[in-house]
Amino acid sequence: xxxDYASKIPNNVDLxxxxxxxxxLEHWQPRYLDWWREMGPEGSLAHExxxxxxxxxxxxxxxxxxxxxxxxxxxxxxxxPPEEGRTHAFGTHKGQPVWNEVxxxxxxxxxxxxxxxxxxxxxxxxxxxxxxxxxxxLYDLRNLYQVNVEEGRHLWAMVYLLHAYFxxxxxxxxxxxxxxxxxxxxxxxxxxxxxxxxxxxxxxxxFTFLTDRDGKYQLAALAESGFDPLARSTRFMLTEEAHHLFxxxxxxxxxxxRTAEVMKELRTDDPAALRAAGxxxxxxxxxxxxxxxxxxxxxxxxxVSSNASIFYTSGLKGRFDETKIADDHVLTGSHYDLSVVEGxxxxxxxxxxxLTLNERLRDDYIVDCQAGxxxxxxxxEKGGAAQRLxxxxxxFHRKIGSFAKTFVSPEGEVLTEKTWNERASAWxxxxxxxAFVQSLMGRVAEPGKYAHWIAPPSRGIDQKPESFEYVRFx
Ligand SMILES: [Fe+2]
Ligand SMILES: [Fe+2]
Numbered sequence: 001x002x003x004d005y006a007s008k009i010p011n012n013v014d015l016x017x018x019x020x021x022x023x024x025l026e027h028w029q030p031r032y033l034d035w036w037r038e039m040g041p042e043g044s045l046a047h048e049x050x051x052x053x054x055x056x057x058x059x060x061x062x063x064x065x066x067x068x069x070x071x072x073x074x075x076x077x078x079x080x081p082p083e084e085g086r087t088h089a090f091g092t093h094k095g096q097p098v099w100n101e102v103x104x105x106x107x108x109x110x111x112x113x114x115x116x117x118x119x120x121x122x123x124x125x126x127x128x129x130x131x132x133x134x135x136x137x138l139y140d141l142r143n144l145y146q147v148n149v150e151e152g153r154h155l156w157a158m159v160y161l162l163h164a165y166f167x168x169x170x171x172x173x174x175x176x177x178x179x180x181x182x183x184x185x186x187x188x189x190x191x192x193x194x195x196x197x198x199x200x201x202x203x204x205x206x207f208t209f210l211t212d213r214d215g216k217y218q219l220a221a222l223a224e225s226g227f228d229p230l231a232r233s234t235r236f237m238l239t240e241e242a243h244h245l246f247x248x249x250x251x252x253x254x255x256x257x258r259t260a261e262v263m264k265e266l267r268t269d270d271p272a273a274l275r276a277a278g279x280x281x282x283x284x285x286x287x288x289x290x291x292x293x294x295x296x297x298x299x300x301x302x303x304v305s306s307n308a309s310i311f312y313t314s315g316l317k318g319r320f321d322e323t324k325i326a327d328d329h330v331l332t333g334s335h336y337d338l339s340v341v342e343g344x345x346x347x348x349x350x351x352x353x354x355l356t357l358n359e360r361l362r363d364d365y366i367v368d369c370q371a372g373x374x375x376x377x378x379x380x381e382k383g384g385a386a387q388r389l390x391x392x393x394x395x396f397h398r399k400i401g402s403f404a405k406t407f408v409s410p411e412g413e414v415l416t417e418k419t420w421n422e423r424a425s426a427w428x429x430x431x432x433x434x435a436f437v438q439s440l441m442g443r444v445a446e447p448g449k450y451a452h453w454i455a456p457p458s459r460g461i462d463q464k465p466e467s468f469e470y471v472r473f474x
Contacts, residue, residue, distance in 0.1 A: 260383025
């Protein structure tokens with residue numbers, strides 16, 4: 001399973017033995033690079049960035065660090081090694097050997113799953129393309145670029161599956177990945193959260209903490225797939241994803257640390273005083289959290305979904321940690337509890353477990369988010385601040401699913417539309433909040449220097465010292 005870096009497209013799938021596939025991907029490669037030049041990080045083409053590149057698919061120690069110009073990054077195809085004798089872990093094919101070819105009867109569903117995942121990867125690069133111009137440090141700039149090149153590689157992972165297993169329509173789908181654009185009125189990206197703006201670094205860190213974590217949960221569910229090439233692709237993607245989550249969590253953690261320091265110094269929690277002192281007040285951070293959490297929850301889809309049931313039953317997409325769950329992995333006779341609004345109140349409703357798999361994945365995701373928020377709150381506690389951040393109720397500010405037509409406060413009270421409208425500005429970032437956060441976003445690009453509103457990281461990337469030059473500008 002060693003990676004072949006001698007060929008044009010680095011890979012560990014013996015691409016050279018399939019000339020047709022190799023040619024098709026070599027044909028896609030320059031178009032991918034055109035997309036990167038047009039929609040990748042703005043003004044970055046000649047920068048030398050201290051990036052990690054995969055050298056093996058072993059979860060421990062796969063990374064090699066060096067200066068790379070991003071257009072020269074070795075994007076390629078890396079799958080984890082096949083597991084000997086692997087069988088379907090769930091669904092109607094449970095116990096049968098996994099597939100190495102696309103099962104004809106599930107082809108359309110499988111393609112849809114891959115395209116939907118694949119589309120999110122270039123979308124986030126597009127969303128983040130202007131952040132380099134307002135970076136808070138070289139360390140953060142390097143992390144942004146690392147996330148961006150890896151999202152590019154995730155696109156490669158999905159495009160490989162489309163090319164290798166879906167013939168002509170797979171190739172067409174791969175081309176369309178490079179044609180849609182985040183936020184474009186005519187050709188938007190497929191999912192809502194990937195058409196939102198990421199205009200500042202508070203948004204970026206919230207996005208990587210929350211929306212990349214959705215990525216983790218979707219990939220983890222696909223890593224259970226009975227279509228083995230998909231399982232093996234997503235397993236390696238998960239090892240890259242972990243860094244994106246770290247960037248988000250530590251980014252917000254450092255902002256909280258700085259804000260708590262200034263709160264202590266000035267002995268105030270007054271947002272106006274803290275803003276005047278050049279740090280981001282906690283209520284503003286809470287509103288950003290509310291926004292990004294709610295739009296990310298929508299990515300899981302409707303609570304009750306026949307598609308989710310089909311994906312599971314046919315063995316295409318499992319649950320989070322499927323093989324660690326102690327049940328029959330078929331779920332036809334099982335139930336799952338949903339929260340729904342009924343008669344102006346939140347009530348619990350028991351539903352068929354197969355139909356509610358989206359909700360189950362969303363609930364697993366929320367538990368993981370909560371653990372991260374708890375870690376943030378420990379930073380506030382240590383910093384001597386009395387306030388805490390909290391995840392809003394899952395019914396808050398939703399656009400998809402049963403909560404879409406309801407009005408639920410962050411605390412989980414069911415409101416009338418009128419009351420909601422009166423109070424929503426306290427819960428979601430306002431134009432003034434965005435303008436204030438934007439006003440802090442001056443570019444800091446000297447080695448070892450950090451913007452005032454964010455604390456330095458506790459350690460460098462690849463154990464580099466604080467003054468390390470993570471990005472060399474052209
Ligand atoms: Fe990704
Ligand atoms: Fe990611």
